[in-house]
Amino acid sequence: MESDELYMQVQRPKYDCLLFDLDDTLYPLSSGLASAVLKNIQDYMIKKLGIEESKITDMGNLLYNNYGTTMAGLRAIGYDFDYDEYHSFVHGRLPYENLKPDPVLRSLLLSLPVRKVIFTNADKVHAIKVLSKLGLEDCFEGIICFETLNPIHKSSISDDEDDIEFLGSTQSSTASNGSPQIFDIIGHFCQPNEGSDGLPKTPVICKPSESAIERALEIAYINPLRTLFFEDSVRNIQSGKRVGLHTVLVGKSQKVKGADYAMESIHYLREAIPELWENDKIREVNYSGVGVAVETSITT
Template sequence: MDYEDHFRQANRPKIDCLLFDLDDTLYPLSSGIAAACLNNIKDYMVERLGIEKSKIPDLCNLLYKNYGTTMAGLRGIGYDFDYDEYHSFVHGRLPYENLKPDPVLRSLLLSLPYRKVIFTNADKVHAAKALSRLGLEDYFEGIICFETLNPSHKVTVSDDEDDIEFVGSNTASMTNVSTTVNGGSSEIFDIIGHFSQPNSNGILPKTPIICKPSEAAIEQALKIANIDPERTLFFEDSVRNTQAGKRVGLHTVLVGTSQRVEGADYALESIHNLREALPELWEAGRKAEVATYSGKLTVETSVTA
């Protein structure tokens, strides 16, 4: 065993928590859920917000790039809408039937002796439905979702969420987020025009919505669930989310590709490859220690995002 191997073994972080994104992480992008969701968002922007259809592609790209999610961006530039109504429209018509029970993933999760928590930008009703379709509703300690980080003035409970524990959803220290802009009236910020200016300063209005990939959102989620980032593996399909997670001290796993990029400690083509990539997690009799994996599933490249 050479010096580098000795060094890696001596510096393996001790892991006691697995933090999972949900969409396109616990199930593949090929399910079609993400594509359908994007189409529904575009329809909402046209039908409910009255945005000109020709502007939708550029607007979606700019909002997603600069605010983390299209929803956060819409609120940031001045659109006023009800959060629950938005989620109902965007997720209500998704092809959930495309999600099938996943006994392989169930077996993997069941065999892992660690805390397991979901961290998603989606709302709690969508999270509950997706986990139920996958047969995973009872495999996680709890869920950090949109409502966890963005509690509103409304206190409503859906039948879909009765059997799901939402970590930190009633945390008193969180600040309520209003669903109105300037008392209900606001001028819409022209973000497309803003970036079309050659001397644009890049300064944008702030959004009241807290979500990934904001480092503040990730730190707040960790605090709510009492998670130590240095002892946690963070599974994500988004490069920018893994990079943000890395900056706050998490050990990161990029799911959906075998190309390990900057900000990702590991890369898995599928969540099903977890045992191959991280066999140390299954070491019996003690808490697993996770080393840098350099096998066939993880190929370091010069790609950055």
């Protein structure tokens, strides 16, 4: 009888894992990084890909809205470039100095005795730098990033078995003959009754694709039914909900379709979801010995 009572007192928590987006979720949009990223992407399109400046805004919006990220869209419509070079150009000149250590968020994260994992479309270098600037590098078990879902960086398929294991169904769409034909996405949407169904597929795997989220969960051994997903993007929230995740929209006070919770700031975590602390008697997980997150992360 005593054992039954003890079991009832220390029940299994509702969530086994907390899955966090990175940019504009763990720090506010007001930091200025998002606007700097947009400017750098536009500069890359003009200076590196030779796209006419007059087309940049319309093309960028169409690529982002239809493919999840501008990079994914650029690769889909036929532009060939090195992923690492792109990330270096887009993230290498960001105002990281605007990010400051966040001891309040650090304390909140470390007080939660469940797995905590980062899931971002950004590259590994950027993710590590942001976490370091925020003072959160040892608060997470691992990082799921661009390299996690897109381990193939060359135009040809690698013979490495680990690379082959992670290949996605659309990973082999690179043109092999001379300069590839660029798909006119602006012209496509100018045609009457044309929608996204006729668009070329992208070799890049990223949110908000449901298959990308499912792949990330598979790689990290995460059960969506016992996971809380924190995101600032409504479409990512909705995709996460469709694959079974419990969802938290960060940056908004009102819930939207697909969001189980909403909070204006990640700092309101305890007030918005107090049930996360209902099982304080469960042994606390300590990541203090992990070191830099990526060293034991899911990026390898």
